[in-house]
Amino acid sequence: MGRVLVVDDASLVRLYYRDILQRAGFVVDEALNGIEALEMLLRNPYDLLIVDVNMPKMDGLSFLAALRGREAPLRAIPALVASTEAGSVDRAAARAAGANFYLVKPLAEDVLIAHVKVLSGRPL
Template sequence: MGNRKILLADDETALRFLLTETLADEGYVITEAEDGEQATAKLAAEPYDLVILDYMMPEKTGVDVCAWLRGSDSPNRDIPVVLLTAKALEKDKEKAMAAGVTSYIVKPFSPLALIGVVNGLLERG
């Protein structure tokens, strides 16, 4: 099954570190981005198997990045998008789903919960 590549975009350094460690332990190859602009550039540049986006990031939100991705001609256009968010409101969830987000995880969450979602999405693919 090879090493699946995941792009992780979150502006919180500590959380990014924790998630990178957790996902790397599962055998995933992680590329990090610090904001929506970096995430967009990386998604335009190389193929990934899945992308994890924080909702609230500088430059572009996770929802903005996802909407851009779904409408782009990037090779990543159809990959699963996991959105991490502290916004648990239904309207935020609807906005995310409308932008093409595959899965939605509300903060705070356990890294194990994220692993479960990621594994599930990649096994389906």
Template sequence: MKSCIVVDDSRVIRMVARKILEELGFEVREAEDGKEALDLCQKSIPDGILLDWNMPVMDGLEFLKQLRKLPNGGTTKVVFCTTENDLSHIQEAIAAGADEYIMKPFDSEIVQSKFEQVGLL
């Protein structure tokens, strides 16, 4: 079974994303900020990460940069999921190592489509 971490400071977003990903066959772990997610990744690198941008403690962009420095951190597929929608944010996320980008609000079709595009499904 493939694994995924949902990283978002909103409990509701994590709950919705978990339900969608579990229905797609993923084992899901949750983190409410980038630091917590990085701690999880240091123990076990997941196949995929659904990542929010704006979070306390460590934001999504800083988390992504740190993740890519970990052993095997470059193998994880990262899909940013955020309200940041201007082109400069998208370019910055891709430059930092994001594989795809989803705008909030999202639904199961969007998540499934993006996870297929990055090769997780």
């Protein structure tokens, strides 16, 4: 069973991801912003991060940059960025910050599960 940390300030988005991923057999924790996510990462191991871009206190790209600057194993955790920003500049910025993959919201259930499984090393 994989463990996923969802980092998004929107409660409905977190609930949507949690419902889908728990039914797929994942353990899901939630953080409201990058600061909270960094604190949770120091206490718990995760197989994957799902990160929004636009959040208060610490946005998703700042969070990823801070995470990738830390020591292993934290900096090696795969990160899927899920955002409403759809431009190629947004994708490039996410990759530069340390995202492993970028998807545009809203995410269909099958797309979310497939990407989470692949990025967390689970069989499809």
